[in-house]
Amino acid sequence: MVIQSKQNRKIKQIRKLFSHKGRETEKCFVFEGKKLFEEALKSAVPLVGILVARRFMDTNRHQLDAISSEIPVEVVEDHIYDQLSRQKHPEGILCIAKYFDAQIDLKRSQHLLLLDELADPGNLGTIIRTADGVGFDGIICSDQTVDFYNDKVIRATMGSFFHIPIYKTDRFEAFIQKLKQNNFFVCATSLNGNLSQESPMPHHSKNALILGNESHGVRPQIEAICDFSWKLPIYGKAESLNVAVAAGIMMYLTVIGDKK
């Protein structure tokens, strides 16, 4: 049965999952594209449904048949898929997955990234991709950080969303104290911090890097409990760097200290 109407119950449910409120109600999220679908299959993320455009089914029947005993696959007319899609050039596959509990083992982790009220979905997605790229062990978000289940975030990670554990805590300060008790060196980034071209974090130590909001940076009460406040030197006329670029440079400098 190919879904013919945009009033179909499934279509309406998916439309709700594009909003934060809808996700919080259903404890489910959605993402699109073949690459993310394949990365999700390789991960432990619990897929609960797949919606494909008729054209996608026609060209990927074999792959979809192989999983359809475990995950319900529904087919929809192309034009209805394209209306629903948030992709610029809809590929024709959308996955529905359940919220999951990421585990970050503090005993085994060496490099953690903490995000304090980061607001932009594209920045968050790019930062997740970079944290995966440089081999960080996990990401922890404060509760006012943009929802990482937002489809724009997942898209910008280019699959890294399924590679690196990420979770949100409403006890961000307590979590930092716990890190310190577990021998992590905790470093805030700050435009008022100590200038250093290199990562101030001791090599081969356990450490956590905190980045903040695009406008306001890390909150003062968070910066106050950190071991160090770090500012990258700016040599030109820009007032600051984009937060995802700053995160990339700082994570990279931290990791190469250990790889030398």
Add this chain to the structure above:
Amino acid sequence: MVIQSKQNRKIKQIRKLFSHKGRETEKCFVFEGKKLFEEALKSAVPLVGILVARRFMDTNRHQLDAISSEIPVEVVEDHIYDQLSRQKHPEGILCIAKYFDAQIDLKRSQHLLLLDELADPGNLGTIIRTADGVGFDGIICSDQTVDFYNDKVIRATMGSFFHIPIYKTDRFEAFIQKLKQNNFFVCATSLNGNLSQESPMPHHSKNALILGNESHGVRPQIEAICDFSWKLPIYGKAESLNVAVAAGIMMYLTVIGDKK
């Protein structure tokens, strides 16, 4: 006279300048927001007109009066401004400027950034901001690179568009040869390049870093004429980094070599 209609000639002209075709016809471009307006005033960019919403005029009359003898300022009803605006939260000021010829003096330049067919306006804007932040001397784009006069590019630069010279050339390969004749070390970035944690560019030398398209990287015929192909090591599971993040890390590593 406050503009009352969206059919007004000025409003129609501005709407055209949001498109590449319209800009090429008029050799003018537009950008929005008070911060960019102020950065433009401090720069040599030739402003030819300013459009403000009535609310913006009410609260910034003094500043606008001071420039109105040199630059025509037109006022528009708030709701017409907001319909025209491309900002999420329109501030109420839009500037029209003429295309300009940026000068990059190869004799005085030390660090140049070259962009080969970069496609995304947000990436280009972020890269311009970072190049300014790390103190690069100029940016040169191949002719298939996204138009840097696009308002999304200028917005993402956060003002750096007015700090660092940038231009486009349809003779990209010839420009690279000219750099080499002028003793620049020219380094392409490539996923098939030589792995190096540090910038391969000699310290205190003149050098040029080339980044490519988000999907295809630097074109092979460009990579072939460079002095070096550089790949940043990836320690995690991501296949690659976002190009603006990679640009940030690579420019930073290149510059700190000289600042130590």
